[in-house]
Amino acid sequence: MPKLAISVEQEQAAFEEEVKAIEKQWSERPHLKRPYTARTIAALRNTIPQSYASSVQGRKLWNQLNAHNAAGTCELTFGTTDPVVVSQMAKHQQSVYVSGALCGFSEVSFPGMDACDYPWDTVPKVVKKVFSSQLWHDQRQRQYRMRHPVSERAELENWDYLAPIVADGDMGFGNLTSTMKMAKEFVESGVAMIHLDDLAIGMKKFTVGQGRTVVPTSEYLDRLKAVRMQFDVMGVNSADTLLLCRCDIDHSEFISSVVDARDHEYVLGATRQVRPLKDVLADAQAVGEDLKVVRSAWKASAGLLTYDDAVKAQASEDQFKTYKLELSKANPSIASRREIASKVLSKDIFFDWELPRSYVGQYMFAPTVKTIIERAIAAAPLGDVTWARMDSPVWKDIVEFHTEVRKVFPDRLFAFGYTGDYDYGKAGFSESAIKTLHLDLAKLGVVWQVQPIWSLQGLNLLTEQFGKLFAEEGIAGYIRTVQTPALATKPMTDGFEKLSYCGGYLADAFFETVAGEEIVEKGSAPNTKRH
Ligand SMILES: C[C@](O)(C(=O)O)[C@H](CC(=O)O)C(=O)O
Numbered sequence: 222m223p224k225l226a227i228s229v230e231q232e233q234a235a236f237e238e239e240v241k242a243i244e245k246q247w248s249e250r251p252h253l254k255r256p257y258t259a260r261t262i263a264a265l266r267n268t269i270p271q272s273y274a275s276s277v278q279g280r281k282l283w284n285q286l287n288a289h290n291a292a293g294t295c296e297l298t299f300g301t302t303d304p305v306v307v308s309q310m311a312k313h314q315q316s317v318y319v320s321g322a323l324c325g326f327s328e329v330s331f332p333g334m335d336a337c338d339y340p341w342d343t344v345p346k347v348v349k350k351v352f353s354s355q356l357w358h359d360q361r362q363r364q365y366r367m368r369h370p371v372s373e374r375a376e377l378e379n380w381d382y383l384a385p386i387v388a389d390g391d392m393g394f395g396n397l398t399s400t401m402k403m404a405k406e407f408v409e410s411g412v413a414m415i416h417l418d419d420l421a422i423g424m425k426k427f428t429v430g431q432g433r434t435v436v437p438t439s440e441y442l443d444r445l446k447a448v449r450m451q452f453d454v455m456g457v458n459s460a461d462t463l464l465l466c467r468c469d470i471d472h473s474e475f476i477s478s479v480v481d482a483r484d485h486e487y488v489l490g491a492t493r494q495v496r497p498l499k500d501v502l503a504d505a506q507a508v509g510e511d512l513k514v515v516r517s518a519w520k521a522s523a524g525l526l527t528y529d530d531a532v533k534a535q536a537s538e539d540q541f542k543t544y545k546l547e548l549s550k551a552n553p554s555i556a557s558r559r560e561i562a563s564k565v566l567s568k569d570i571f572f573d574w575e576l577p578r579s580y581v582g583q584y585m586f587a588p589t590v591k592t593i594i595e596r597a598i599a600a601a602p603l604g605d606v607t608w609a610r611m612d613s614p615v616w617k618d619i620v621e622f623h624t625e626v627r628k629v630f631p632d633r634l635f636a637f638g639y640t641g642d643y644d645y646g647k648a649g650f651s652e653s654a655i656k657t658l659h660l661d662l663a664k665l666g667v668v669w670q671v672q673p674i675w676s677l678q679g680l681n682l683l684t685e686q687f688g689k690l691f692a693e694e695g696i697a698g699y700i701r702t703v704q705t706p707a708l709a710t711k712p713m714t715d716g717f718e719k720l721s722y723c724g725g726y727l728a729d730a731f732f733e734t735v736a737g738e739e740i741v742e743k744g745s746a747p748n749t750k751r752h
Pocket residue numbers: 300320321322323335389610638639640641642673674
């Protein structure tokens with residue numbers, strides 16, 4: 222193998238230049254705080270500089286979102302995995318969402334509930350498919366326009382087909398190197414922004430009776446750092462791919478470990494000496510008892526509380542105030558909580574967070590809106606946009622979350638998901654409040670809003686309705702309800718007027734080019750070869 226034809230001095234000079242270029246690029250996005258230096262990243266890069274469409278799309282989305290922020294408006298988009306749907310979204314949406322839940326239903330060999338159990342490269346592959354289709358539409362539109370004289374072009378369609386794609390990176394699918402590989406694949410697929418959350422791998426659960434588990438704050442931050450590092454390593458401008466820090470802590474029931482003191486305030490412990498829950502459940506299972514009933518009874522018998530509530534239950538009002546005051550000056554760990562409480566109350570508080578651990582080892586967790594705020598604030602410097610995914614749209618919590626984060630980061634941009642099973646009525650929204658919800662969210666800085674699973678609810682409904690009609694009325698029903706309105710819609714739903722929606726003119730252009738025909742307009746005279 223030949224050696225690289227470069228002297229040590231040249232190598233060092235090129236390296237120093239790259240370090241400077243990286244530093245300059247980073248200075249353009251001062252909201253990002255990296256735990257590593259430009260030198261470290263430069264050394265991790267390839268010797269061939271590479272650039273990615275993902276970076277162009279990331280910058281485009283960044284500009285769109287900041288323009289919304291300045292105007293107090295928002296982008297409203299929805300989830301799909303289908304290039305045909307994406308082609309129409311270009312007319313009304315600025316961005317496209319590729320949802321993990323949808324990919325898990327329609328892009329895998331074995332569909333299933335949104336438990337993030339599909340292969341790690343499923344969503345990047347769908348993004349690649351969608352982005353390639355956007356490029357194809359962009360190409361056919363450009364070719365079509367260029368074969369028309371300038372004088373006619375103003376009348377021709379000119380959509381921005383390259384709507385930036387936002388995609389679901391779930392929790393990164395494994396250890397840090399898996400997360401990096403996923404981020405790499407996303408950048409290569411043309412994504413503009415990915416979101417990464419703080420759920421424990423393999424523990425994303427939405428079904429009844431199975432609590433969700435989050436990872437410690439430190440593990441979540443490491444995931445985000447791994448993605449940021451991968452973006453930075455990938456080469457020229459690739460740092461412009463955006464990272465959306467999603468936080469799934471709302472209503473999570475467990476945390477996988479208590480290694481990070483920042484989480485200790487919210488961990489539940491038994492305040493009475495009881496048998497460990499997992500032993501009680503194992504015994505109950507052996508004799509066929511109803512585990513849900515046994516679990517509830519155990520919880521009641523254990524006096525489950527957070528450490529601070531356990532202190533509160535035994536302290537006078539003044540003692541508790543002193544405890545909180547001392548705590549605000551100390552490290553938030555359970556050890557320092559115990560030390561302060563025993564000083565203030567002159568006794569030890571019985572609190573054992575080992576007893577409620579599940580049979581796979583998670584700790585019981587009782588997060589509040591404050592917990593989500595703290596995590597989002599810790600994560601913000603590593604990403605560009607923040608999303609607190611909540612189980613239900615509780616307006617009071619939504620306002621509190623966004624307002625508190627903005628107190629620390631006044632220009633923070635937020636995302637919001639109109640999650641599939643939200644019951645707005647139950648959450649207290651009147652009809653008029655729902656009508657202005659997107660605008661009210663925009664005022665809080667929520668500039669990117671998504672209905673993530675439209676394809677599931679929307680396409681299911683349309684398909685069911687059309688299937689029934691077609692079975693009952695045959696082609697007459699199709700002509701009346703599909704073909705006639707589709708052809709009458711302006712702009713047409715299938716591309717250019719008088720032309721095939723499959724872009725037949727683009728295929729013709731390839732044949733004509735190979736045949737050496739001039740098919741691009743030079744001036745204003747019409748091209749006789751125009752189709
Ligand atoms: C956004 C989401 O992660 C998705 O996969 O689309 C889901 C969507 C949903 O449940 O409606 C989510 O966790 O919100």
